[in-house]
Amino acid sequence: MRIATWNVNSVTARLPRVLGWLATAAPDVVCLQELKCSDEAFPHDEVGELGYEAAVHGVGRWNGVAVLSKVGIRDVRRGLLDEPGYEAEGVLLPAPEQRAIGVTCGGVRVWSVYVPNGREPGHTHYTYKLGWLEALRATVVDELPAHGQLAVLGDFNVAPTDDDVWDISAFEQSTHVTPPERQALAELRSAGLTDVYPRALKHDVPFTYWDYRQLAFPKNRGMRIDLAYASATFAGAVTDAYVDREARKGKDPSDHAPVVVDLG
């Protein structure tokens, strides 16, 4: 079974690229992030023509996650256990955002997640990010006993080590690399998950994200922030994993490339 994750930066703006990639890469299950569309506006018919059912958690404009599957969809769970909302300047948004969806596909439990960006260390959004990662950990702890093969895939907005960014000296005072963010990932792994490290098809580090600005992609100024965190049973079944950096090239790409994981 082939399982992939891709932050598409608007499924509406990216639809031709997404459909083309689904047709060629032919994953059985795909986790998408940053849909920027509602469940009703999601292109269910278009992905359906390629054989996918879709479970969607989105509301429009920002965020939004989905799981597409050719091998069935069961037990859909929208949002995390006790998921925090974003509190800006003392004002708590009325409900959690659309950043996590859990689905069982062909016997594999899959979560598609879009971790909050954090904006800058010390910002209320940064505190929210750390709290959100803790709710993700609690959700994994809640689900792991009932599921052998389980994986959390998505845009984690954290680079696990200094080697996962193009130049650590460019990230002073930045989110994505701070010790508390990395500690939150370490606690997630301690709950029983393994970082499935993809092959680099070019260069020496399998980056998954390159900023649109300043020629970051041609200069390979990237980051590895799209991750697959897998249970022991899932990780033990992995036969291959790679970043499809071809999907970052050409006209109207997302700023993220898909991560593809093959299970034997």
Added chain:
DNA sequence: ATGTCAGCGACACGCTGA
């Protein structure tokens, strides 16, 4: 050679978030 993009409100482009 290239030096950001998407959605929104409102109908032109500035604002927000990434």
